[in-house]
Amino acid sequence: MSKPSKDQMLYMYRKMLEIRQFEEAAGTLYQSGQLPGFLHLYIGEEATAVGVCAHLQDDDYITSTHRGHGHLIAKGGKRDRMMAELFARTTGYCKGKGGSMHIADKETGILGANGVVGAGIPLAAGAGLSAKLRGTQQVAVSFFGDGATNQGVFHETLNLAAVWELPVIFVCENNRFGMGTPQREHQRVEDIAAVRAPAYDMPGITVDGNDVLKVYAAVDEAVTRAREGGGPTLLNCDTYRFRGHHIGDPGTSYRDREEVQEQERQRDPIRRLAAVLIEEEGMTQDELSALETELANELEAALEFAKSSPEPLPEDALNDLYAGSIQP
Amino acid sequence: MKTITYRDALKEALVEEMERDDAVFLMGEDIAEYGGAYKVTDGLFQEFGKDRIRNTPISEAAIIGTALGAAVTGMRPVAELMYIDFTAVGMDQIVNQVAKIRYMVGGQLDVPLVIRTQGGAGRSSAAQHAQSLEAWFVHIPGLLVVMPSTPYDAKGLLKTAIRDDNPIMFIEHKLLYTEEGEIPDEEYTIPLGVADVKREGEDITILATSRMVLNALIAADTLAAEGISAEVIDPRTLMPLDKDSILDSVKKTNRLLIAHEAVGRAGFGAEIAALVVREAFDYLDAPIERVAAAPVPVPFAPVMENFVIPNADQIADAARKLVRYEI
Secondary structure (H helix, E strand, C coil), rough: CCCCCCCHHHHHHHHHHHHHCCCCCHHHHCCCCCCCCCCCCCCCCCCHHHHCCCCCCCCCCCCCCCCCCHHHHCCCCCCHHHHHHHHCCCCCCCCCCCHHHHHCEEHCCCCCCCCCCCCHHHHHEEEEEEEHHHHHCCCEEEEEEEEEHHCCCHHHHHHHHHHCCEEEEEEEEEEECCEEEEEEHCCCCCHHHCCCCHHHHCCCEEEEEHHHHHHHHCCCCHHHHCCCCCCCCEEEEECCCCCCCCCCCCCCCCCCHHHHHHHHHHHHHHHHHHHHHHHCCCCCCCHHHHHHHHHHHHHHHHHHHHHCCCCCCCCHHHHHCCCCCCCC | CCEEEHHHHHHHHHHHHHCCCEEEEEEEECCCCCCCCCCCCCCCCHHCCCCCCCEECCCCCHHHHHHHHHCCCEEEEEEEEEEEEHHHHHHHHHHHHCCHHHHHHCCCCCCCCEEEEECCCCCCCCCCCCCHHHHHHHHHCCCEECCCCCHHHHHHHHHHHHHHHCCCEEECCCCCCCCCCECCCCCCCCCCCCCCCEECCCCCEEEEECCHHHHHEEEEHHHHCCCCCCEEEEEEEEEEECCHHHHHHHHHCCCEEEEEEECCCHHHHHHHHHHHHHHHHHHHHHCCEEEEECCCCCCCCCHHHHHHCCCCCHHHHHHHHHHHHCC
């Protein structure tokens, strides 16, 4: 089991904070009516995205979900351009055409968040196939939730990726709810990796998805296997959604408030890593607080960038659909 | 020139494009040793190997989604869906992913993906193996739709489709695979969005797609013997659509009959009729008529199937009525 260096731990701490701050700011902006559309927050699940993406290079690929901001930041997405997209500005990653659920960045291998549950899974397999056919060492990671493991395309793609031995890591973020339906009500299976991975004859690993060091260690093995031609892995990260399904869902009609509070107290991935950095790596609370302030200032600048960016023209809606000269 | 079947014309296009560009590969159900359900890819795996001629599980959504993932990361896949009826199984991937990804991400990703499939009735394949569903895909912004009716068009358009950076539904017809036609010995391509006048005429325009082009040409022969000169125009690509050629033809003949094998209701013919009414209303000397399949699933019994699917006699009858129409 690989243990990251102190620098790597600090990098992951930084990324988790970047995500937490981004999500908290987005939530506040949304509630005050400044952002259009839907908003699904990743708060509480940061360790999964960060522990996985810490192993990826810029030219590796990910596919994401409707709850995608964490994956994007972890993979190298810039908070200013993401925030600009949430504000529907021309400087956003999608020039205002996609919004929160469709952010992509070709330069960092982000093939897109996705508005349809499970739909990004085969895209990652295709990126893995592409890498294999081109003879590169690239890998592809697909993030999805426990709810997506009931979609047909999850099963179709795991089967196909296993048959073709594709360099793909399937990362299930089991946050225990498919929207508002608890896992025990939407599937008989509890440990998704233990049951679903053998069904497709691929390795399956279940880890505490709120412990970034455990996620990091598990992914190390899976990424190495994929790069060496050993085929796909199903990783099941046991995590928890601290907020509701989206802003507007208080997240209390289908679970107890006490359960949420207990999870926040015991399993906050950022506080857990802070404790390790202080107790085992000799860092001080002041140093961590300084980092937090630095990142908060950076986010403030990102917000300023987004708010001061131009809005698209109405007729920009007619651009970007087709390559070449074909008109809508 | 040489004579070739529609099936072999398609195969030639695949071979030439795979030889030309290493990024081109094929994936689909039983396309390798089996050679494809209609044998278009027969023998290709021996030439190109199973890395580039990939048998897939029977998983239409995964086929399309995986092809899309490969397309946006540097490859140029040609994914085969055995029957157009089965596109319904993979429809989220086609409609919500393939068609929209480029737009949703602000134009960052090109999608050089061809989805080859085939439709059409005439072999008693019944309701789940004989539909004509092209209008579904024309309706979705982001997809291009190609429907060749001859070996010449099949080869030239498939080569163009593979080189294009947009997702393309390439819809063949199961009764056309054995049809023969002439193609040049040398390489050629056909641009998207250019209609072809298959027969020139003066009295009426018959716009037909896919196998109905053949029936329209038979009808035009019959009509010619009666002194009626019918022009037969095949748009070849439904999106992009060569509106100018269609309008020019109608402005010349002043009458329009549309023939397609899909059911008429909300079919592609309705779109053509709306176009012509808007852009050439003053030129029309008769109402626009459509000949299309009856609005029922395709039945099994040959006698019922023949009743439901339009034939050359029906096209000729409809044309006669329009030519004799008096305002």
